[in-house]
Amino acid sequence: MSIPLSIKWDDKQLVILDQQKLPHEIVYTKLEALKDVYEAIITLKVRGAPAIGITAAYGLAIEAQSYKTNLMIDFLERLKKDATYLGESRPTAVNLVWALNRLLNVASQTDNVLTAKQLLVEEAKRIHQEDEESCRNIGEFALALLENNTKVMTICNAGSIATAKYGTALAPFHLGKERGKEFEVFACETRPVFQGGRLTVWELQQSGVDVTLITDSMAAHTIGAKGIDAIIVGADRIAKNGDTANKIGTLNLAILASVYGIPFYVAAPSSTFDLSINNGEEIPIEERSAEEIISINGKAIAPVNTKVFNPAFDVTSSKYITAIITEKGIIYPNYMENISAQLVDSIEKEKDYENK
Numbered sequence: 602m603s604i605p606l607s608i609k610w611d612d613k614q615l616v617i618l619d620q621q622k623l624p625h626e627i628v629y630t631k632l633e634a635l636k637d638v639y640e641a642i643i644t645l646k647v648r649g650a651p652a653i654g655i656t657a658a659y660g661l662a663i664e665a666q667s668y669k670t671n672l673m674i675d676f677l678e679r680l681k682k683d684a685t686y687l688g689e690s691r692p693t694a695v696n697l698v699w700a701l702n703r704l705l706n707v708a709s710q711t712d713n714v715l716t717a718k719q720l721l722v723e724e725a726k727r728i729h730q731e732d733e734e735s736c737r738n739i740g741e742f743a744l745a746l747l748e749n750n751t752k753v754m755t756i757c758n759a760g761s762i763a764t765a766k767y768g769t770a771l772a773p774f775h776l777g778k779e780r781g782k783e784f785e786v787f788a789c790e791t792r793p794v795f796q797g798g799r800l801t802v803w804e805l806q807q808s809g810v811d812v813t814l815i816t817d818s819m820a821a822h823t824i825g826a827k828g829i830d831a832i833i834v835g836a837d838r839i840a841k842n843g844d845t846a847n848k849i850g851t852l853n854l855a856i857l858a859s860v861y862g863i864p865f866y867v868a869a870p871s872s873t874f875d876l877s878i879n880n881g882e883e884i885p886i887e888e889r890s891a892e893e894i895i896s897i898n899g900k901a902i903a904p905v906n907t908k909v910f911n912p913a914f915d916v917t918s919s920k921y922i923t924a925i926i927t928e929k930g931i932i933y934p935n936y937m938e939n940i941s942a943q944l945v946d947s948i949e950k951e952k953d954y955e956n957k
């Protein structure tokens with residue numbers, strides 16, 4: 602039994618677990634150029650907010666090694682252009698631009714191209730390593746909120762393969778397993794592309810966690826019928842007031858938790874907070890192709906010309922969120938005050954960057 606990993610930095614090469622092929626095949630693919638990284642992100646070979654950020658950081662660092670110029674001004678111009686290109690691959694998860702900005706920031710701290718190239722790789726590795734530590738801490742804090750032998754529902758995959766290791770919403774289950782604390786996890790399948798059925802079920806089975814799959818439409822019935830004790834989800838972007846964008850269907854679960862009177866937890870590292878926006882209305886919501894809805898594995902399940910609306914994420918109002926679990930601790934309402942208070946370090950760092 603082991604916790605699966607989706608991103609490896611092997612001898613200066615970026616290798617990712619192709620999540621499109623799970624659970625049937627376990628295939629690790631090398632990403633060698635910027636366009637490979639862009640393609641891997643947009644086609645969900647690598648997905649999950651922190652994993653997208655880490656992969657993009659390595660991708661930009663790798664591409665920068667091939668820049669021919671010795672002039673720092675040209676180097677930075679090209680780096681910004683490539684960062685903008687990668688940053689547009691998926692609009693909702695803020696970890697993507699957060700990671701790319703960290704790389705731009707570090708490169709602008711030297712006048713020497715060779716040094717910049719080295720710093721970029723070091724920074725990407727640091728982002729990767731920090732995310733593992735953050736997820737472990739999130740798991741520790743979440744474990745303190747979840748009682749032993751309880752039934753917990755989740756959606757999508759906010760697990761080890763969506764991060765450097767452990768995951769966010771799934772971290773307490775992996776850590777609990779190491780400590781002999783047992784949970785019964787109910788995974789929503791997560792239409793349209795089944796991150797719950799294909800990825801969460803597979804990942805939790807790898808580490809021996811008890812997991813039961815349900816379709817998204819069974820959530821309300823299951824909360825009552827099985828006596829679900831809590832719901833825990835990940836996040837793609839959290840506004841200053843706690844409003845949270847996460848996989849489509851998360852809002853349904855939050856409303857159900859409120860009706861059933863059970864806690865609804867969001868687990869996310871501080872890299873998922875966007876303190877430049879006041880509320881969820883400002884979060885860009887990615888819309889994906891009609892193909893994802895009208896067919897499954899290439900087989901049509903609706904008439905070909907069907908009109909489709911396919912938002913990949915929804916925004917849960919912070920009024921439905923019992924607590925937000927970060928690597929720094931547990932944040933309770935009033936979110937407008939308490940998020941800023943906990944993340945004050947990050948705010949100061951953002952200001953430093955903006956002032957440069």
Ligand code: MRU
Pocket residue numbers: 648649650651694756757758759760763764768769770796834835836837847848849913
């Ligand atoms: O479209 P995806 O699979 O990238 O969506 C992922 C999610 O919504 C996750 O819950 C979120 O990114 C957090 S991953 C720790």
